[in-house]
Amino acid sequence: MTSVIERLSGGSPVFSVEFFPPRDTADEAVLWRAIRELEALDPAFVSITYGAGGSTRDRTVRTTARVVQETTLVPMAHLTAIDHSVAELRNVIGWYAAVGVRNILAVRGDPPGDPDGEWVAHPEGLTYAEELVRLCRELGDFCVGVAAFPYGHPRSRDLDQDTEHLVRKLRAGADFAIAQLFLDPDDFLRLRDRVAATGCETVLLPGLMPLTTPRTLAKSVELSGAPVPPSVARRLEPLVDDPAAFRAAGVDLVTEMGERLLAEGVPGLHFYTFNRSKATREVVGRLGLVPARVPS
Ligand code: FAD
Numbered sequence: 001m002t003s004v005i006e007r008l009s010g011g012s013p014v015f016s017v018e019f020f021p022p023r024d025t026a027d028e029a030v031l032w033r034a035i036r037e038l039e040a041l042d043p044a045f046v047s048i049t050y051g052a053g054g055s056t057r058d059r060t061v062r063t064t065a066r067v068v069q070e071t072t073l074v075p076m077a078h079l080t081a082i083d084h085s086v087a088e089l090r091n092v093i094g095w096y097a098a099v100g101v102r103n104i105l106a107v108r109g110d111p112p113g114d115p116d117g118e119w120v121a122h123p124e125g126l127t128y129a130e131e132l133v134r135l136c137r138e139l140g141d142f143c144v145g146v147a148a149f150p151y152g153h154p155r156s157r158d159l160d161q162d163t164e165h166l167v168r169k170l171r172a173g174a175d176f177a178i179a180q181l182f183l184d185p186d187d188f189l190r191l192r193d194r195v196a197a198t199g200c201e202t203v204l205l206p207g208l209m210p211l212t213t214p215r216t217l218a219k220s221v222e223l224s225g226a227p228v229p230p231s232v233a234r235r236l237e238p239l240v241d242d243p244a245a246f247r248a249a250g251v252d253l254v255t256e257m258g259e260r261l262l263a264e265g266v267p268g269l270h271f272y273t274f275n276r277s278k279a280t281r282e283v284v285g286r287l288g289l290v291p292a293r294v295p296s
Contacts, residue, residue, distance in 0.1 A: 004076055008267045014267070015043055015284045015287075017043050021056055021060045035067070047076040047077075048063050048078060050080050052082060068101060075103065080108060089135060097140045102142060103144075104144050106132040106169075108126075108127075146178075147177065148177040149225070150190070154225055179191060181209055181224040183226070185257050185261050185264070208283075210251060210271065212250050213246065213250075255282075255283050259287065
């Protein structure tokens, strides 16, 4: 199976998508509709998040296996260190390998319930994503990605320390990093410059979320950890009571962000889809990131 880094190194820009594991049968139908609709557009890879509890973790594993078995897509399974002993992590990684998953996004995870709560490592577990990268590397020929934060991870002291820790993860054996959400492309480009200034050569993928509703805007702001840039607020906030106009302006805005990032030479755009495909399809279609002939 092709690796994510191979798909990102083809010379032409690509797009990729993130899904989360479905909670129930209705969710599963929604997810699989999105997967099938996006499969036709040949994304470079699809990533599936890893939850905090046992049942959501089983669903990640099952969904990833189904993607391997039933689609033409390249899957990337997320894995977190939270509440896992090293022995359990070895089991999950071994299981991923057994079903044919070659790509893992190694992230530390947040404390369940309160992401800002105290981080407590499992007594027989790992403390930082860097160690999880090493574990994945030790256990197989995986292509490994890590998380990056344009505004710095909330637990980092400052941007210099944040960059230092990101570079440590990359040097521990990660092939690429995917950025958390941001609403100003310059903030992503500054992150890329900070990493480049350390002499670390890596592939850094921007993460984008189609801004279709005021709720998705609020979610983007929450996840990014930065306030809404004035240029975005001026365009979207007057439209909060007009769903169609908000959606149109939000899709325009994300398309423009994509254009700017592609002009700056990013190898691809990673979309946080929330298991819906329509707006992502619109944006990647407008950006010319889809095959010339899409099967009907
Ligand atoms: P780390 O790299 O371990 O960093 C955590 C903190 O520790 C940072 O402040 C860092 O500066 C500091 N640090 C790192 N290394 C060291 C060191 N050696 N010494 C001292 N301090 C250090 N969460 C999920 O639960 N499931 C998912 O599927 C998931 N997917 C994600 C996908 C992406 C693209 C992103 C951006 C985030 C995702 N997250 C996910 C969220 C992520 O788990 C949290 O943001 C978590 O708080 C940080 O994870 P990390 O891998 O960056 O941690």
